[in-house]
Amino acid sequence: MVMRMDIQPYLLEARQMQALSLGVHIPLVCFGIAFPAMVLFAEGLWLRTGDPTYKALARRWSKVMMILFAVGVVTGTILSFELGLLWPRFMEEWGEVFGVAFALEGFSFFIEAIFIAIYVYGWDRLSPRAHMLSGIPIVIAGITGSAFVIGVNGWMNNPEGFDLVDGELANVRPMAALFNSNVWHELVHMYLAGFLVCGFLVAGVYAMARMGGRRDRYHRAGLIIPLAFVALAAPAQVVVGDWAARTVAENQPTKLAAFEGLEETTAGAGLTVGGIYLGGKTYGGVEIPKLLSFLAFHDPDARVEGLTAVPESDRPPVAVVRNSFQVMVGIGTFLVALAAWFLVARLRHGRLPASAWFLRAVVAAGPLAIVALIAGWITTEVGRQPWIVYGLMRTEEAVTGADGIPVGFATLIVVYLALGATVLYLLRRLARTPPEVED
């Protein structure tokens, strides 16, 4: 029932269009994952201490949460459409294997939408206890929703849960596809990334206020609560990053080789820290002997498969993957150091770091965390190329034959720029309005 066999001349634009839409949506997902927990934490502090500062903070944050959720709803909808509009052959062939994950995600999304409305519009309408309880489903649905979507991504990287008999799908096991061997580390990695992005961005707003001389309880709490979450998430991310790298080494050796730009299969492969990869060579950076083998297999002499192990047509664009990977790791290291700075000052001196550089670093950390997040997704998704379903279907086989991809791409760029500018403009103004602390 395939009708369109036209060759798509704009495959790259189609991929960029999808990447753009994901790049816009994923930072919003971070707020879906992490922000409800922070809001509830602040509300919990209010219920425990009776301090209206915390209530004002939770209330203000819940307003931001609602706006960002709404924007996430619409940017997420675009993604659903694009799956079909851009990759119809992918959906046609494999939809029945991984689709159930999206059905379950849909229910999470319902629960999130329902309880965000009850929570945000229920301030002072529900009893404090009922109000707090109405926030809990938002936290849970934020986790389950992203888990199911990541299940699909993990499946694309490591397709399981079906048999191929003479090239035809058989014995489809949707649950095995959903709980593939990639889902757990990807989920935890993304979940922690959500806390880092959301935490540093929120903290950045209050760090800026503090630099502007607003040193009252409200702004102090607004800085410390997200930093506390970040301080927990950052060190854990180091451990999960290691877990992720080992899983990639096992399931997708070519992707791992692209992380480093490793040409030949090597025992005791080194890792170059920093530097830039251009035209098949790494310029600059410091090579640490045997580190890649050690990180990938926890054995300094382990054999790491190089890019040349597969034909050139089966390799991802190495420069994009390697440079993105370095950006992610570099920024990640900075964020961990910053979180450690906060923790040490807090635990040893019982206060925030006194240096103005700390505040400046926190302000920079939010946008940098988004860069790291996107770089991480580029690493894993471009690293998956040229496959849309790893080893089974090439991206070029999945793409639509439809006309007009450049038009659609250009339209979306304009739409997202307008949307982003409006959201930032209105949120900045919201940040400037004084807090509504009740007496």
Next chain:
Amino acid sequence: MAADLVLALLIVGLTAYAVLGGADFGAGFWDLTAGGAKGGARVRGLIKRSMSPVWEANHVWLIFVLVILWTCFPPAFAAIMDTLYVPLFIAAVGIIFRGGAFALRGEAATIGEARALGAIFATSSVLVPFCLGATVGAVASGQVPSDDALGAWTNATSLLAGAMAVVTGAFLAAVFMAGDARRAGLDDLVRAFRRRALGAAVVAGALALGGIAIVNADAPALYDGLTSGAGFACVIVSGLGGLATIGLVRAGGWSSARFTASVAVGAVLIGMAVAQRPDFLPGELTLEEAAAGDSTLVVTLISAAAGLAILLPSLALLFRLTLTGTLDQEFHPIGDEEAKR
């Protein structure tokens, strides 16, 4: 058997979206036509108040429909996307504008900002249901698959379906919001939306009657399905639902009108699905051919049962809190002197 059950699930989702999501789009239609800043301020204020707590949950029904479609009927989903990418892309972009502008309008601080965002919200509220309605019309009138990216959804039946989607949304919105206005004790708005409900009902009825001739000429197979057997029964139920709603609106029975109006809209969709049995894409793909393997269908049904077991009580809670006024915000006219937050 499993395919029939999943199809039923799909139609439930589509009906829920047409009624709940459709009413939200219809509210945007009334926002668009509310008139100048001063005259329309109260209507716009009520629209915002009614929609705010529910529009996101209502929107998720669209995602639900898409997901069921691509999981359980992948070849049909791919064919629809292949053929109807123009209206679907316009709808997707319109959804960004509609939702984004609506959510952000609450933060508008000046009359100019509120007007600009309101205009985007209202215009896209008409565009999106039109495109989605035309998509449904194109599928029902056997236009999918086709290589004609424009002709496939600009045949008379598709355009009619697009127009019907806009008008029925406006009808539902007017009925729902008259009830909301009654609860809030805003008598002038009750009258305003009663007028709108009756007007939309007349237009919808005229479109439906005129549509009979259009469908007969443009899509004879669909016409036959809608004028015989179970398809015809659905059409009758829809017509009766519409008439009952008009009566209830005149008498001020808002709660019952909510229900009968929903029946009127839902019955048409069910009728269209019944009319094209046993085909999924008329003339191209039967339900059995379109359906995924049984294991996928069964797992989807189990997942949906579990999901609905959580979703339905949650939705009931949201609607109860909304309809009893617990989540009601203060009423603020929009666009006039009250545009400030």
